[in-house]
Amino acid sequence: MSEWWTYRPADFLMFAPGTYWRLFELHNQALWPAQVLAVLVGLAIVAGLCRGQAGALRGAALALALGWAFVAWTFLWQRYAAINWAAIGVAWGFGVQAIGLLVLSTRPSLLMAAEPRRRLAGLGLVLWSLLAHPVLAPALGRPWAQAEVFGLAPDPTAIATLGVLLCADAATRATRVLLGALRAGALAWCAMSAATLGTMGSAQGWVMLAAMVVAILAPGFTRARV
Secondary structure, X not given: OOOHHHOOHHHHOOOOHHHHHHHHHHHHHHHOOHHHHHHHHHHHHHHHHHHOOHHHHHHHHHHHHHHHHHXXXXXXXOOHHHOOOOHHXXXXXXXXXXXXXXHHOOOOOEEEOOOHHHHHHHHHHHXXXXXXXXXXXXXXXXXXXXXXXXXXXXXXXXXXXXXXXXXXXXXXXXXXXXXXXXXXXXXXXXXXXXXXXXXXXXXXXXXXXXXXXXXXHOOOOOOOOO
């Protein structure tokens, strides 16, 4: 029997990297042309945030709630759980995040962040999730069919959520607590994905870590106006 210290993190993976990326290919094939609609919705979110109106922020929270719920059911529950039993629990977590975002979309105390550098960082993360994250597939030697698209795949959806929440502030304690919980939820997935991708030996794990760093280091990310 091999000694425990001879094992590497990759030895504990329940699936091969190729199997993981193949899930996105099947996912994209089944949902086409929903990718186009998802990107258009994301660009509408960016346009709304650029206007700096709280109503646009609530609309973005609603769109993100739908995205987290959609990813929870169609990708995590129906596909990822087939190769990773833990994905069922993660799907429930995504469902909770979706409910939280839905509640956030109804909060009149939700405000645009006053700090321009924080808003700029948030917009940058949203644009990355929409336009750059899907390009990682061909950039890292995978086919376009395996691209991860905002609203349909977990990683770009979590990154976009961090971006939107960077643009958000709170006028009440209840909304501030809700923002903090939603930020923690998005960060938790980014950390989990970074660990999985790193274990698979994918450089894409660094992208998830970079998104976390950008969000955490953004001015006032852990604070909200009261």
